[in-house]
Amino acid sequence: MRDGPQLSEIRPPARLGALLVAMLMAALAGVWLSARADVESSHAKLRAQLDQRHLEALGHRVAGSLRLAVALSDRELADQVSRELIRDNESLDGVTVKFSDGQQLTTGETSGQTRVVELGTLAPSADLLDLGDWPLELVRAETGASVQVYAVDPSGFAAATHDAGFQPWTLAAALGTCLLVFSAFAAWQRRRVLRLGELAAAIANGDADPGRELGGWDELGWVGRQLSDLRAVFQQQVERVHGRNASLLRDVTVQHDRLERMDRFASELVAPVSESLSLTPALDRLVDEADATMGLLFVPRDEGLRCVAVSGLGDGVELSDLQAGAAARATEATQAVSELGELGPEHPWMRAAGRQVPLRGLTAVPIRFRERLEGVLALVTREPLRPEDLAFVGDAARPLAIAMANHSAYQASVGLSRALESRNLELVRQRDELRSINRLRAEFVANMSHELRTPLNAIIGYSELLVDGIYGEVNGDQRGALDTVEHAAKHLLTLVNQVLDLSCAESGNLSLEHAPVELRSLVDDVVGMAAPLCRTRPYELRATGARIEIETDSERVYQIVTNLVNNAIKFTEEGSVVVHVGPLPDGGAEIAVKDTGVGIDEEHMGIIFEQFRQVDGSSTRKHDGVGLGLAISRQIAEALGGSLSATSRTGAGSTFTLRLPARPPSSHEGPHEDPHTEARERLAS
Amino acid sequence: MARILLVEDNPNNQNLFRTALSHYGHEVELVGDGERALARVEGGMRPDLIVLDLSIPKVDGWTVARTIREHAEPAVSKLCILALTAHAMKGDRERALEAGCDDYLSKPVSPRELAKRVAKLVERAQAA
DSSP states (O other): OOOOOOGGGSOGGGOHHHHHHHHHHHHHHHHHHHHHHHHHHHHHHHHHHHHHHHHHHHHHHHHHHHHHHHHHTOHHHHHHHHHHHHHHOTTOOEEEEEOTTSOEEEEEOOSSSEEEEEEEEOOTTSOSSOOSOOOHHHHHHHTOOEEEEEEEOOOTHHHHTSSOOOOHHHHHHHHHHHHHHHHHHHHHHHHHHHHHHHHHHHHHHTOSOOOSOOOOSSHHHHHHHHHHHHHHHHHHHHHHHHHHHHHHHHHHHHHHHHHHHHHHHHHTTOSOOOSOOOOHHHHHHHHHHTTOSEEEEEEEETTEEEEEEEESSOSSOOGGGOOOGGGGGGGGOSSOBOOOOOBOTTSHHHHHHTOOSOBOEEEEEEEEETTEEEEEEEEEESSOOOHHHHHHHHHHHHHHHHHHHHHHHHHHHHHHHHHHHHHHHHHHHHHHHHHHHHHHHHHHHHHHHHHHHHHHHHHHHHHHHHHTTTTSOOOHHHHHHHHHHHHHHHHHHHHHHHHHHHHHHHTTOOOOOOEEEEHHHHHHHHHHHHHHHHTTSSEEEEEEEOOOEEEEOHHHHHHHHHHHHHHHHHHOSSEEEEEEEEEOTTSOEEEEEEEOSSOOOHHHHTTTTSTTOOSOOSTTOSSOOOSOHHHHHHHHHHHTTOEEEEEEETTTEEEEEEEEOSSOOOOOOOSSOOHHHHHHHHHHO | OOEEEEEOOOHHHHHHHHHHHHHTTOEEEEESSHHHHHHHHHTTOOOSEEEEESSOSSSOHHHHHHHHHTOSSHHHHTOOEEEEESSOOTTHHHHHHHHTOSEEEESSOOHHHHHHHHHHHHHHHHHO
């Protein structure tokens, strides 16, 4: 940065202001001089006139003073008065009196430069105070005396300037000249200012050669010099910018080339991920772009680096024969490792490629994707890689890593999906197996129950007929025996039905028929039916509670309540069995069978609802039963959309509570087939 | 009191049902399969009640029921049918009713039960 403009460079005399002032002053001086000349001349004229008047006045005064003397022709008086007058009047230098007798008296100076005022003759009769014009004739005629008054001409102007005056054209000439000079000066300065403008414009346009510069020691010259400096600096900056641009362009071109190379290479990698990813085309391109002779790609395996692709080694090369060798150094590196040594003709790669001429450049590049080593790329070049090629190879490693990572991820996912598929197949097979087992079981159960029921039917049927006397009268003993037979058979039938029910319930195939059911009357029925069983017991069995109507399967509810009541009776020796119907807040109802029996201890509470479990598992247990009742009852209760639960205390009795919803749950036919229907269909076919 | 056509193939059941029903005064005619049942009806038999076991050979119970229901002759199509279904399998009851049976009992049916239900149905039919 140069110093700021120095105003001291402007020489004061050259200052425009100074010049203007000088010119102005010259003009003024000229005007003043000419004016003064005019004034002087007019002054002189005036003075002359004044002198004349003065002299005339003086003459008259002298004449007036001397009249007496003249009139008396008194020479001494005239002399005396003349001396007085000369003494008293500075401008009076001499007086000459001519008397009427022709005698002359001179007093004072009458020679030299004098002006004579001839006053003519004095008339004695003239009034002394009145000195106006006298008629000369009159005076001469009267006296014949004259007075000559002599005075020295004080001002030199008299002769010289008798024609001088304040002339307009001198002033005009002076002003005109000034104007001309001033205009010329102004024009000159204007040209310089315009020149400054041109120079500035030239700088703005960036003209290389703007022409003559503006000099001078005044303010304009100063500006001109600033402009020149400005131009110089401007030029400098422009050149600097050009230089920078040129180098930027070079850099950009280099980067562009690099990107293009990358692009060409990377386009080989942009292929849909598929089972068979061949990296060979990409490797070929990479080798080509890097101006290399050979390229090898290795991937890490348990046993070390394995070659998966090569380029420039010719056809028919066995990849598994190629070892990584020195290139393995890259496995520890994060960047390309170059100058790994020379490859002579005995090098295995060279032999595989059949090359004789040694290659001097070996570069190994680790291909990493997020820290994980995907592979190692080895490039063999005639000479060690140049920096820009090395940079390119380093760049190329990234997309290559991504492609390889993608590929291995894809392979993993393919393997995973295959594993899943086979597992699926296995699961489907197992499911089908289970289904067929289920079906077989259902078939078996259906068969078995049918087989079991048929003879039971006969037993029950004939017992009934016999008891009802259809085959003839029966006596008391016979009736008792037949009753036993009938009951046993019915009991057996119940068990068979329970087994079938359970099988149905478990596979979700209970057929339920929902209708409005009034529960209190149902409970009354159950109690009524069970009453005979209590005849031998010394306690009461009764139903209590409100009349509540819900939508459910009456037969199944009947079944459950019967089961509960039978159980209660079975396990109660004395006290009571009460069946209570009550409402539930959600609109449903609950039926509670409360007994005062032996109760169930905590340990067994958990198992009573399990199939085939009874509290007393001994073979000589007091209460018979297979233990299906509660299990089935609970299943059915749940199928109806409700629940079955129990509370009890040993020795204090139990309460079994069946809860039912106001409405049955919506049909939940499972997606699985009905094994029973299938079983029947199979039997039918 | 009523004429009953009993369609049942199981010998035990045949005996049980026929004995019980006869004991209560009904006139029972027994056929052992569906084909014979339809033949009887076609032949002009108009029983007060048909007790039809659904699982019978040759022509099954459903077909018999449907055939009777869809018969052109009103006297035939309006015959009262009591179906005996196998133990409450899903759909059996619905199918029986769909096929046109008026009522059903699920097997195993005791003779007493059958007699009671028959009495009810006959009473209803005769009242109509």
